[in-house]
Amino acid sequence: MQTAPPSTSVEGSPIGGGNPSGVLPPSLVVSIHDLSTVTRVTVERMLEDLERVGVPVTSLLVIPDHHHKGWIDADPRFVEMLGGAVARGHEAVLHGYYHLRPSKAGEGMATRLITRSYTAGEGEFYDLTREEAAGLLRKGKESLGNCGVPFTGFIAPAWLLGAEAEEAVRGEGFGYTTRIGEVIDCRGSRQYKARSMVYSVRSAWRRGVSLLWNEALFHALGKSPLLRIGLHPPDWEHEAIRRHAMNCIRKAATERQVTTYGEWVRGMRKDEG
Ligand SMILES: [Zn+2]
Numbered sequence: 001m002q003t004a005p006p007s008t009s010v011e012g013s014p015i016g017g018g019n020p021s022g023v024l025p026p027s028l029v030v031s032i033h034d035l036s037t038v039t040r041v042t043v044e045r046m047l048e049d050l051e052r053v054g055v056p057v058t059s060l061l062v063i064p065d066h067h068h069k070g071w072i073d074a075d076p077r078f079v080e081m082l083g084g085a086v087a088r089g090h091e092a093v094l095h096g097y098y099h100l101r102p103s104k105a106g107e108g109m110a111t112r113l114i115t116r117s118y119t120a121g122e123g124e125f126y127d128l129t130r131e132e133a134a135g136l137l138r139k140g141k142e143s144l145g146n147c148g149v150p151f152t153g154f155i156a157p158a159w160l161l162g163a164e165a166e167e168a169v170r171g172e173g174f175g176y177t178t179r180i181g182e183v184i185d186c187r188g189s190r191q192y193k194a195r196s197m198v199y200s201v202r203s204a205w206r207r208g209v210s211l212l213w214n215e216a217l218f219h220a221l222g223k224s225p226l227l228r229i230g231l232h233p234p235d236w237e238h239e240a241i242r243r244h245a246m247n248c249i250r251k252a253a254t255e256r257q258v259t260t261y262g263e264w265v266r267g268m269r270k271d272e273g
Pocket of ligand 1: 033034095099156157158
């Protein structure tokens with residue numbers, strides 16, 4: 001889902017007014033999507049690499065039962081890894097439950113394009129009813145809670161959060177959520193426009209386009225108050241992608257305060273009173 005690079009002047013500022021400049025220093029949030037029992041080992045390697053380029057903390061987007069392949073809270077190695085990361089300052093974020101969206105009968109072309117072509121069927125929270133979403137959120141809160149780590153955010157798989165699912169996220173008491181183009185503080189409903197960099201690696205042509213796109217986006221977002229870089233474990237299997245991401249992150253980390261989504265949202269609340 002790639003569009004023209006956004007203008008930078010309003011990035012990170014609240015939609016609909018508020019304090020556009022903020023008092024927070026320019027910030028960088030690196031998020032690692034899809035941490036689960038399936039991807040734990042790769043994510044550990046990613047965290048080591050990131051630490052070497054000045055990123056000691058990230059937002060870790062955790063899938064409780066990734067494609068039905070194993071509950072996080074039933075895997076002691078996972079619990080230990082996540083607990084250790086959070087103790088070092090990383091943030092745990094709930095990221096769907098199965099991270100899979102079962103396709104439904106009678107879907108229109110637009111829905112099929114978004115949920116299958118764009119995400120390869122991963123948009124779990126794209127079109128759930130409020131009740132369905134609330135049920136998965138409650139199960140997810142229980143699993144992540146069983147791992148013994150605090151968490152306040154929920155981010156939908158592929159950032160595809162439908163309107164009813166967003167209501168459920170608020171109803172279940174989450175402090176914030178994000179989409180690809182915005183960060184939403186659920187307390188008081190403040191939204192901050194901030195486009196995330198993210199790579200698409202499913203095919204050679206997507207990787208080629210993705211490198212060009214993210215290079216342009218990185219420059220377009222140079223002066224934005226909040227730079228968001230979203231990584232996925234498969235990014236680390238493609239050296240050109242990994243190198244590009246690491247170069248952008250290394251540069252941004254020298255110019256910006258490295259933080260997590262949770263810390264950034266809390267900081268903006270203080271700024272705006
Ligand atoms: Zn994901």
